[in-house]
Amino acid sequence: MSLSLTQIIPLLLHDFKSEAELVKATQELSAIFTRERSKIPDYGKDPRLVSAYTAFYGLTNIPKLAATLEWFPKDLISEWQDIELVDVGAGPGTMSLAWMELFPETKEIYQIEQSALMKEQSAKIFKGLYPNVKLRFHGHQKTSKKRIAIFGHSLNEMGLDIGLRIINELDADYILFIEPGMKTVFSLMLEMRDHLIQKKHKILFPCLGQGTCPLKENPEDWCHQYLHVKQNDEVERLTQLASKDRRHLPITVHLYAKEYEQKIEENKARVFRSLPETKFSLEMQVCLPDESLSLKHFQIYKKHYSKKEQKELEEIKAGDLVEFEIEKELPEFSRVKIKKA
Numbered sequence: 001m002s003l004s005l006t007q008i009i010p011l012l013l014h015d016f017k018s019e020a021e022l023v024k025a026t027q028e029l030s031a032i033f034t035r036e037r038s039k040i041p042d043y044g045k046d047p048r049l050v051s052a053y054t055a056f057y058g059l060t061n062i063p064k065l066a067a068t069l070e071w072f073p074k075d076l077i078s079e080w081q082d083i084e085l086v087d088v089g090a091g092p093g094t095m096s097l098a099w100m101e102l103f104p105e106t107k108e109i110y111q112i113e114q115s116a117l118m119k120e121q122s123a124k125i126f127k128g129l130y131p132n133v134k135l136r137f138h139g140h141q142k143t144s145k146k147r148i149a150i151f152g153h154s155l156n157e158m159g160l161d162i163g164l165r166i167i168n169e170l171d172a173d174y175i176l177f178i179e180p181g182m183k184t185v186f187s188l189m190l191e192m193r194d195h196l197i198q199k200k201h202k203i204l205f206p207c208l209g210q211g212t213c214p215l216k217e218n219p220e221d222w223c224h225q226y227l228h229v230k231q232n233d234e235v236e237r238l239t240q241l242a243s244k245d246r247r248h249l250p251i252t253v254h255l256y257a258k259e260y261e262q263k264i265e266e267n268k269a270r271v272f273r274s275l276p277e278t279k280f281s282l283e284m285q286v287c288l289p290d291e292s293l294s295l296k297h298f299q300i301y302k303k304h305y306s307k308k309e310q311k312e313l314e315e316i317k318a319g320d321l322v323e324f325e326i327e328k329e330l331p332e333f334s335r336v337k338i339k340k341a
């Protein structure tokens with residue numbers, strides 16, 4: 001099934017009288033998540049904003065989750081076809097909806113959510129779209145089935161202490177954070193990273209090893225990723241009307257596992273940031289899986305590549321994995337040949 005706005009609209013708590021009313025509510029939400037963050041505790045109490053959230057993020061989360069999963073090893077994705085999903089800070093079930101699109105065999109979802117209205121909206125939308133999926137708002141002991149906890153844009157709202165308490169209670173095998181690509185979120189994620197590594201979880205993404213983050217020494221800098229996603233036509237229209245860009249998304253993704261053998265491949269690097277290109281070269285900063293982890297500036301000469309290959313290399317963005325071969329070590333940077341891994 002490919003979820004559409006037309007399917008979602010009749011299942012909203014609030015009856016939008018016009019497209020303009022929905023667009024206006026979407027813009028209000030966007031302002032709350034960026035400029036007016038003091039209003040965050042309240043949007044979950046307003047049926048109009050809860051409904052706008054559902055309509056907009058119910059759809060945009062789908063390509064976002066799909067593109068995020070592309071960064072992860074394929075064996076994980078097959079394992080997740082049959083895993084228990086705990087959607088933490090589930091809101092109106094918007095990340096669960098994206099999960100259903102990608103893992104349609106899912107029979108049961110456990111959602112943790114503090115807002116009664118959000119839960120009501122989630123129950124309504126699941127009853128309408130997936131009547132056979134059992135939705136639970138209260139947990140039970142973990143079974144023999146593996147469990148993944150997904151924090152979709154929620155850790156930044158609930159904060160570190162509550163997030164850690166929930167993680168302790170859930171005892172999940174995998175923890176996936178999909179949070180906004182904002183500098184304030186990065187410092188929260190760094191703290192979370194320290195706590196989870198101390199508790200013997202392994203970070204699988206974005207870091208290529210368990211060592212200290214090189215940015216700890218450099219508090220002005222921060223790590224986030226970029227997604228380039230294609231939205232469906234209805235969403236494109238809505239985003240244009242709301243003057244929002246949902247194609248080029250800054251995002252903060254972290255994935256942890258209790259047990260996973262991470263293969264360290266020394267010829268691979270995670271793109272940390274694309275830098276302005278020159279006439280002759282592409283430039284990027286990468287994070288290398290050295291004994292600890294370290295940042296490095298890569299320069300890639302365009303002349304080694306055909307026009308088509310250059311176009312592909314230009315598409316490489318923060319978060320992608322590249323395979324590299326050193327051409328020359330220079331004091332300020334390494335000149336390398338790369339390809340997307």
Ligand SMILES: C[S@@+](CC[C@H](N)C(=O)[O-])C[C@H]1O[C@@H](n2cnc3c(N)ncnc32)[C@H](O)[C@@H]1O
Pocket residue numbers: 044057061088089090091092093094095112113114115118151152153154157158162
């Ligand atoms: C931005 S919404 C995210 C919804 C959904 N996960 C998504 O990605 O679209 C964040 C949600 O986290 C919930 N939340 C914040 N603090 C919470 C807490 N302490 N316990 C449970 N839910 C919480 C909010 O009520 C809100 O519904």
